[in-house]
Amino acid sequence: MSGALTVFKKELRGFFFSPIAYIVITTFLLLSGWFFFSTFFLYNQAELRNFFSLLPIIFAFIVPAITMRLFSEELNSGSFELLSTLPISDSGIVVGKFMAALVFIALMLLPTLAYAVSVAALGDLDWGPVFGGYCGALLLAGAYAGIGLFASSLTKNQIVAFIIGMAICFMLTIFDRMLFFVPESVLAVFAYLGSTTHFQNISRGIIDTRDLLYFLSIMFLALYATTFVLKEKR
Amino acid sequence: MIEVQGLNKFYGDSQVLKELDFTINKGEILGLLGPNGAGKTTTMRILTCFLQPSSGNIQVKDYNVLDNPLEIKSMIGYLPESAPLYGEMLVYDYLAYVAAMRGLDGGSRVKRITELVELCGLKEVVYKAIHELSKGYKQRVGLAHAMMGDPEILVLDEPTSGLDPNQIVEIRQLIKDIGREKTVVFSTHILSEAEATCDRVVIINRGAIVADGATDRLVREFSGGAVVDVTLQHPDAQRVSTEFNQVAGVVDLEDLSEVDEGLVKMAIFSKEDEDIRPALYRVIREQGWDLLDFHRRTETLENVFAQLTREN
Numbered sequence: 001m002s003g004a005l006t007v008f009k010k011e012l013r014g015f016f017f018s019p020i021a022y023i024v025i026t027t028f029l030l031l032s033g034w035f036f037f038s039t040f041f042l043y044n045q046a047e048l049r050n051f052f053s054l055l056p057i058i059f060a061f062i063v064p065a066i067t068m069r070l071f072s073e074e075l076n077s078g079s080f081e082l083l084s085t086l087p088i089s090d091s092g093i094v095v096g097k098f099m100a101a102l103v104f105i106a107l108m109l110l111p112t113l114a115y116a117v118s119v120a121a122l123g124d125l126d127w128g129p130v131f132g133g134y135c136g137a138l139l140l141a142g143a144y145a146g147i148g149l150f151a152s153s154l155t156k157n158q159i160v161a162f163i164i165g166m167a168i169c170f171m172l173t174i175f176d177r178m179l180f181f182v183p184e185s186v187l188a189v190f191a192y193l194g195s196t197t198h199f200q201n202i203s204r205g206i207i208d209t210r211d212l213l214y215f216l217s218i219m220f221l222a223l224y225a226t227t228f229v230l231k232e233k234r
Numbered sequence: 235m236i237e238v239q240g241l242n243k244f245y246g247d248s249q250v251l252k253e254l255d256f257t258i259n260k261g262e263i264l265g266l267l268g269p270n271g272a273g274k275t276t277t278m279r280i281l282t283c284f285l286q287p288s289s290g291n292i293q294v295k296d297y298n299v300l301d302n303p304l305e306i307k308s309m310i311g312y313l314p315e316s317a318p319l320y321g322e323m324l325v326y327d328y329l330a331y332v333a334a335m336r337g338l339d340g341g342s343r344v345k346r347i348t349e350l351v352e353l354c355g356l357k358e359v360v361y362k363a364i365h366e367l368s369k370g371y372k373q374r375v376g377l378a379h380a381m382m383g384d385p386e387i388l389v390l391d392e393p394t395s396g397l398d399p400n401q402i403v404e405i406r407q408l409i410k411d412i413g414r415e416k417t418v419v420f421s422t423h424i425l426s427e428a429e430a431t432c433d434r435v436v437i438i439n440r441g442a443i444v445a446d447g448a449t450d451r452l453v454r455e456f457s458g459g460a461v462v463d464v465t466l467q468h469p470d471a472q473r474v475s476t477e478f479n480q481v482a483g484v485v486d487l488e489d490l491s492e493v494d495e496g497l498v499k500m501a502i503f504s505k506e507d508e509d510i511r512p513a514l515y516r517v518i519r520e521q522g523w524d525l526l527d528f529h530r531r532t533e534t535l536e537n538v539f540a541q542l543t544r545e546n
Contacts, residue, residue, distance in 0.1 A: 002334075002337065003335055006331065006334040006335050007335075009334075010331050014320075014322070014323075017322050017323075018322065077318050077320075077321070078314070078316075078318030079318045079319060079320055081279070081284050081314045081318060082312075082314060082317075082318060082319065082379065084283075084284055085282040085283060085284050085307055085310070085312045085314075086307065086332070086335045086336070087304055087307040087308035087335065087336065087337075087383075088304075088307075088335060089304060234284070234285050234286040
């Protein structure tokens, strides 16, 4: 696992060496900040619920943009050959890169704590849902980063990786709103597949094992699939 | 030490490796030769656990590539063709990263990096980004990458391609030096290079082995016989050939004279194990001919290679 840690450190530093990271962070803060504060004073309520309800749709675009280069770039330049002949297992590589993406997203979320602090200054903020919201955001980020990583392992082309990752994440995000197309007999199954409801449960401060299980199993499935794709390339 | 056992590799329908079987002994420098697309790189990629064989196996010491890739990877240092390194990293950062991957930390990491920077001549570029480097320097960083963990086995895919003549000599010397203690497998197009550095060569053509053995033995085995070239300042080619034909051991004569030069050039063929030079020289001295050039043609690996890998 020391190999995974090395990959993690290298990838995390790599994010900050490339301009994409700064563009992505700026875009994220602009989007979330503008959408949140444009309606905040209309509601006249000291809460961050609106901010968190925006996250799934923003993440569906931002997270695949963060993960798109992780494998595609290596496959394109051929450096993947060097990486995979170093003494590290495929799963070590995948876990290292995944953790780097997740920590990067956490760092990207860090400045949004300023929203919470400024809202708390304006009114009486209930910190419980805020804490739940950030937990949910990390789980959501993990699930989407897993999917983005999987998309990145499929192709040498970063744009293609981004579009595949975004398509899957976007589908999971809007699933809840498409349920009226689904026949009643399988409704329960399909209702479970959408990410938004699970995320909103957690961000309300209700930690349910079903919601946790949902995010953790998506992460696990995506990472397992990524390892499988890498193995198939041999 | 390394045993390649019935190795097959398919890409879709096309078979790139066909039942490859050979062994590499400890401390040997083995050259893998073959035309483009013969399967050299694929063989090396399977050995370094980057690709998996379709069938067959490679045994390295007590491990094999199917079941123990991690153990094998930690024993092998690998330089892929054209060294695809992370361009945006600084040379020092890259080497530190590889050192960490190889399990070196703290003082031993710094020490090893300093050693390799010295050994591979990277001093001037340590704090440059890799994408700024020339091909030769990139190759050297790749070599440092391969040697980082002080591996028992070095696998180098065309280590001298794209280097200038001085660098080629340096790298060759480096390979020879390393080869004193380690097992080195390297592929090359340049046959004189293989002749100069390898203890043994394996020639691959279209995924199958066509020759395997010590360099000088291969040359002897595959060349038909010995040839002596003679150039004389003598107007009468007819007489020269009659005289030479009478020398014992001469199998055939070929007249290579060009009329306007007024010189007689002859290629004289004999059996491989017979040296006919003393006898030929005696004839020349007795006849009092003016001798301009007299030498035995040495069969090179190049001829052998061409013979073995030519189409059809």
